[in-house]
Amino acid sequence: MTSQAVAYFTEHGSVEAVNARIGAGCDARLALVMSRLVHHLHAFVKDVALTQEEWGLAIDFLTRTGQMCDDKRQExxxxxxxxxxxxxxxxxxxxxxxxxxxxxxxxxxxxxxxxxxxxxxxxxxxxxxxxxxxxxxxxxxxxxxxxxxxxxxxxxxxxxxxxxxxxxxxxxxxxxxxxxxxxxxxxxxxxxxxxxxxxxxxxxxxxxxxxxxxxxxxxxxxxxxxxxxxxxxxxxxxxxxxxxxxxxxxxxxxxxxxxxxxxxxxxxxxxxxxxxxxxxxxxxxx
CATH class of the missing domain: 2.60.130.10 (Aromatic compound dioxygenase)
Known part of the structure; x- marks a missing residue:
């Protein structure tokens, strides 16, 4: 896959498109962790064929989880x-x-x-x-x-x-x-x-x-x-x-x-x- 092709997002090449944006000067450990996170997260979305409604529910769940956090509780x-x-x-x-x-x-x-x-x-x-x-x-x-x-x-x-x-x-x-x-x-x-x-x-x-x-x-x-x-x-x-x-x-x-x-x-x-x-x-x- 050429660098020009990687620049454009496709379902099949989603991982490569996202990880190609990590800059050359990025901390090596951060680059490794985030690239592998993208790899596994995209694989999960494809594996379960996540619907837009389900993703919306997930965003709502994570938002409410954050809203429960304060100096006495970490949801x-x-x-x-x-x-x-x-x-x-x-x-x-x-x-x-x-x-x-x-x-x-x-x-x-x-x-x-x-x-x-x-x-x-x-x-x-x-x-x-x-x-x-x-x-x-x-x-x-x-x-x-x-x-x-x-x-x-x-x-x-x-x-x-x-x-x-x-x-x-x-x-x-x-x-x-x-x-x-x-x-x-x-x-x-x-x-x-x-x-x-x-x-x-x-x-x-x-x-x-x-x-x-x-x-x-x-x-x-x-x-x-x-x-x-x-x-x-x-x-x-x-x-x-x-x-x-x-x-x-x-x-x-x-x-x-x-x-x-x-x-x-x-x-x-x-x-x-x-x-x-x-x-x-x-x-x-x-």
Whole structure:
């Protein structure tokens, strides 16, 4: 195909016509990403023979998605989540050797600035009907305990809401804590047995889930961010074994290796115990 022919748009040559307009001085990575986006997007349109009415509906959907976004809510991230894109990007960028703890999505409710607490602190500030002891050991790939590991944890309350969703209702930093391991690599703290909850489904993404016959629920989980200099930071959840939504998480965050036991405890104030060990992967040194 001559350069003159490429200048004119045809159905068959649509990809070549669009990508030929990318300038020679364009950043190489941007040129690669955009040219491949055009390739796959045009292939999709041709594959489904997209109608003008359907394209109009898509434009309206994307417009309404943007209109739902503000400094407290990001509907586009929610869309990325329910399409599995967030998890795919996370998986590509956090490949680890066998035995290292796997990542999952961060989620929208992490908070910076939570104070460090003594090991064993109860992070539930509004009382708990189902108190749970979380414990385990942080090691390297050879099983050696790691000292000085920062463990940032957070979860919903027993009604399925995070503190930042209910300012003035829940205490600040409710069900949140930061702990640092000692020489034995152990961690332990008191919290609650988390509950499953729906992602926000009152916007375009929720409407899309409904049209697809999908529910908006996430299985119960505790969030962990495990970090130490010289190692990959682990951003992950531990999921409550036996939860009804494990196999149908609305954002595809569940990995088999992250399903944790939550064992009942007989007698005493704590009703549940969840043991999960973290294995950190050393960061590549360039």
């Amino acid at each position: 586009y991230i929610l869309l990325s989540d329910v399409l599995g894109v967030s998890m795919l990007v996370d998986a590509i960028n956090n490949r680890r050797p066998e035995g290292a703890t796997e990542n999952t999505v961060l989620g929208p409710f992490h908070v910076d600035g939570v104070p460090e607490m003594p090991m064993g602190t109860n992070i539930c500030k509004d009382g708990a009907k189902e108190p749970c002891l979380f414990e385990g050991v942080v090691t390297d790939l050879q099983g050696r305990p790691l000292q000085g590991v920062r463990i940032d944890v957070w979860s919903d309350n027993e009604e399925g809401f995070y503190d930042v969703q209910q300012p003035g209702v829940q205490p600040e930093h409710n069900n949140r804590g930061v702990f640092v391991t000692g020489a034995d690599g152990r961690y332990w703290f008191e919290g609650i047995k988390p509950v499953s909850y729906p992602i926000p489904d009152d916007g375009p993404v929720g409407q899309l889930l409904g049209r697809l016959g999908r529910h908006p629920y996430r299985p119960a989980h505790m969030h962990f961010m495990v970090s130490r200099e010289g190692f990959d930071t682990i951003v992950t959840h531990t999921f409550v074994g036996g939860d009804a939504y494990l196999a149908s998480d609305a954002v595809f965050g569940v990995k088999a290796s992250l399903i944790a036991p939550f064992d009942p405890v007989e007698g005493g104030a704590t009703k549940w115990r969840s043991r999960f060990d973290f294995v950190m992967n050393p960061r590549d040194v360039v």
